[in-house]
Amino acid sequence: MDLAGKQRRMTRQRRVIWDELRKLRTHPSAEELHVVVRRAMPGISLGTVYRNLVVLWKDGRILRLEGLGGRARYDGDIRPHHHALCLRCGRIVDLMPSQVAGVGDPRVLDGVFKATGWRLDFEGLCPACAGNEPETPGC
Amino acid sequence: MDLAGKQRRMTRQRRVIWDELRKLRTHPSAEELHVVVRRAMPGISLGTVYRNLVVLWKDGRILRLEGLGGRARYDGDIRPHHHALCLRCGRIVDLMPSQVAGVGDPRVLDGVFKATGWRLDFEGLCPACAGNEPETPGC
DNA sequence: GTGCTTGCAAAGCTTTTGCAGACCA
DNA sequence: TGGTCTGCAAAAGCTTTGCAAGCAC
Numbered sequence: 001m002d003l004a005g006k007q008r009r010m011t012r013q014r015r016v017i018w019d020e021l022r023k024l025r026t027h028p029s030a031e032e033l034h035v036v037v038r039r040a041m042p043g044i045s046l047g048t049v050y051r052n053l054v055v056l057w058k059d060g061r062i063l064r065l066e067g068l069g070g071r072a073r074y075d076g077d078i079r080p081h082h083h084a085l086c087l088r089c090g091r092i093v094d095l096m097p098s099q100v101a102g103v104g105d106p107r108v109l110d111g112v113f114k115a116t117g118w119r120l121d122f123e124g125l126c127p128a129c130a131g132n133e134p135e136t137p138g139c
Numbered sequence: 140m141d142l143a144g145k146q147r148r149m150t151r152q153r154r155v156i157w158d159e160l161r162k163l164r165t166h167p168s169a170e171e172l173h174v175v176v177r178r179a180m181p182g183i184s185l186g187t188v189y190r191n192l193v194v195l196w197k198d199g200r201i202l203r204l205e206g207l208g209g210r211a212r213y214d215g216d217i218r219p220h221h222h223a224l225c226l227r228c229g230r231i232v233d234l235m236p237s238q239v240a241g242v243g244d245p246r247v248l249d250g251v252f253k254a255t256g257w258r259l260d261f262e263g264l265c266p267a268c269a270g271n272e273p274e275t276p277g278c
Numbered sequence: 279g280t281g282c283t284t285g286c287a288a289a290g291c292t293t294t295t296g297c298a299g300a301c302c303a
Numbered sequence: 304t305g306g307t308c309t310g311c312a313a314a315a316g317c318t319t320t321g322c323a324a325g326c327a328c
Contacts, residue, residue: 007307008307013308047311070318
């Protein structure tokens with residue numbers, strides 16, 4: 001568990017996983033990323049992808065998104081931003097702070113909970129699904 | 140998948156599961172709730188608890204919280220409120236809107252994403268852990 | 279009586295882990 | 304060279320599902 005104090009090596013696998021994730025604008029699950037990564041390094045195993053995603057996440061190099069359909073998804077963009085889940089196609093859309101209004105600086109009243117961080121997520125319809133209202137799942 | 144249009148029966152099991160969950164101020168996982176429910180109905184199975192939690196959730200009678208440690212947790216209080224995860228003990232604390240400041244009415248700019256809902260969660264230290272700073276996990 | 283629901287057990291999925299060999303610094 | 308990392312496969316952990324019997328309405 002003492003990953004923070006462990007000496008890290010930037011192996012070829014770790015670099016490829018990190019690089020490929022940052023190239024993507026989607027928010028892939030470990031398995032989906034494995035498929036992509038294998039194009040650059042055919043022999044890489046799924047276990048290695050899982051292990052490195054944990055390492056990259058603990059090192060603060062990537063974001064891990066949970067609670068969006070049973071499996072974890074990853075985001076190579078670590079700039080502070082929000083996420084919006086499309087209820088029709090399941091896609092996760094990035095929302096930069098400038099695209100969201102009405103949020104000041106959320107804080108919990110003194111004494112109730114000592115918050116060190118917060119997260120604001122949305123759900124609804126992505127642009128593709130919103131402009132294509134009829135029953136046409138999977139945009 | 141057409142649970143919405145299915146005729147529902149309020150069986151003894153379903154009622155006990157719902158009643159027990161609403162009595163709790165914690166946010167139990169299915170297995171933890173199973174332990175509690177068995178005190179009122181010894182023979183009830185874990186599978187039944189899982190099945191009914193899904194039904195109660197889809198019917199909007201309970202909340203399902205995901206992404207807080209690998210397994211789903213449930214909340215019998217469906218009033219709009221926030222959740223705060225204690226990073227030390229793992230407890231989830233309820234935060235009523237009146238206990239949170241700086242949040243107006245979050246909304247996404249037109250054209251970017253058609254949001255129908257949003258969720259604001261916090262993380263930090265619960266009162267018990269905050270007042271007990273030393274390395275003493277599990278409050 | 280109809281068909282939704284249950285208990286039990288098996289299966290399913292995602293994620294983690296053990297191990298021996300390989301590799302990076 | 305030493306400790307980290309990888310590939311492979313097995314295991315773990317949570318949740319879902321098939322089936323026959325049971326129960327609500």
